[in-house]
Amino acid sequence: MGDADRSAVLAERVREAIADATALQLRGSGSKDFLGHAANGVPLDLRDHAGIVRYAPDELVLTARAGTPLAQIEAALAEHGQMLGFEPPHHGAGATLGGTLAAGLSGPRRASAGAARDFVLGVRVLDGRGQVLRFGGEVIKNVAGYDVARLMVGAFGTLGAILEASLRLVPRPRAERTLALELDADAALERLRDWSQRPLPISASAIDGGRLHLRLSGADAAVRAAASEIGGETVGDGARLWHSLREQTHAFFADPRPLWRLSVAPATPLADLGGPQLVEWQGAQRWLTSDADPARLRAAAAAGGGHATRFRAGADGTAVEHVFHPLPPPMLALHRRLKAEFDPHGLFNRGRLYPEL
Numbered sequence: 001m002g003d004a005d006r007s008a009v010l011a012e013r014v015r016e017a018i019a020d021a022t023a024l025q026l027r028g029s030g031s032k033d034f035l036g037h038a039a040n041g042v043p044l045d046l047r048d049h050a051g052i053v054r055y056a057p058d059e060l061v062l063t064a065r066a067g068t069p070l071a072q073i074e075a076a077l078a079e080h081g082q083m084l085g086f087e088p089p090h091h092g093a094g095a096t097l098g099g100t101l102a103a104g105l106s107g108p109r110r111a112s113a114g115a116a117r118d119f120v121l122g123v124r125v126l127d128g129r130g131q132v133l134r135f136g137g138e139v140i141k142n143v144a145g146y147d148v149a150r151l152m153v154g155a156f157g158t159l160g161a162i163l164e165a166s167l168r169l170v171p172r173p174r175a176e177r178t179l180a181l182e183l184d185a186d187a188a189l190e191r192l193r194d195w196s197q198r199p200l201p202i203s204a205s206a207i208d209g210g211r212l213h214l215r216l217s218g219a220d221a222a223v224r225a226a227a228s229e230i231g232g233e234t235v236g237d238g239a240r241l242w243h244s245l246r247e248q249t250h251a252f253f254a255d256p257r258p259l260w261r262l263s264v265a266p267a268t269p270l271a272d273l274g275g276p277q278l279v280e281w282q283g284a285q286r287w288l289t290s291d292a293d294p295a296r297l298r299a300a301a302a303a304g305g306g307h308a309t310r311f312r313a314g315a316d317g318t319a320v321e322h323v324f325h326p327l328p329p330p331m332l333a334l335h336r337r338l339k340a341e342f343d344p345h346g347l348f349n350r351g352r353l354y355p356e357l
Helices: 007-020 069-077 097-103 146-152 185-196 221-232 238-246 294-303 329-342
Strands: 026-027 042-044 052-056 063-067 120-124 131-137 160-169 176-182 204-209 211-218 260-264 275-281 287-288 307-312
Touching: 007 026, 007 042, 007 052, 007 120, 007 160, 063 069, 063 097, 069 097, 097 160, 097 260, 120 146, 131 146, 176 221, 176 238, 185 204, 185 211, 185 275, 211 221, 211 238, 260 294, 294 307
Parallel strands: 026 042
Antiparallel strands: 052 063, 063 160, 120 131, 120 160, 176 211, 204 211, 204 275, 260 287, 260 307, 275 287
16 A cells, blocks of 8 residues: 555546446445444445645644555654544554544544544545545635535545545643542532533543543643642553543443443433443543443433434344434435435445435
């Protein structure tokens, strides 16, 4: 795999698919294949469309092609003391930038730093007509097309193939410390609500059973002061803990039951949903392993002002009608209009996000 711009080749493949009425399945490394429904179509591999196009450390901006390995990008940023602020999960050694943005996943830092889409300044996209379109740019204040660029993040390739993306970067924190406090879930949520109203450098949190972990990030003096105020014990290898949560190698995720991701208002009380829960993002993201009826889980998430996603199938591989929270009719109609605008022939990743698309 080399660094090359294969936009023209990929566009020609799309035009051939239109002529042949052939659906296309956009492919990177396959690290996110477990999430969503299986896509239909002939594979369109984007891994050879790779390479860092431009990296301006002084401007905190990087532009790279879709097939660029995420690990390559992170290594380049680390040399300059910078990083991707949304701390993206890899879920596989070969994770690419395009797949990362298409899945729209964010890691433990999301509650304090923002989601993946918040860091996208612009994209080049191959649409369902075989056209290469550019939205946004490399300037942080750029407005033109900005919402369209963000729209591609989390669309799972159903609107088009992300060919290139420009991202806003952040400096790596000078100091980090992980604390552990013995608290039950309700008490931990209450503490997090209180701390969120104060200028504390909390960059990640996780409630697992009767234990709350906090990561403090920032200037050394600020981290020391916050640690003294919060209390608890310092965890020796905190980086390993947050990596295990980000990549789901933590012991919690070994449960063979289906893994659900509930996105709710942070203050939502924990409910008994038929399995253990691990809570991140100061209460807003809740991982649940449970064999409970999907309708029950989705109702609970909706009651908390959010939604539920069947993130991974259980060991028995039982399918569900909807992996992602079903859309109300007006929202589904909007999705269909967007699909028709960007992919009028219905070529890309049919059914990957929703069976109706």
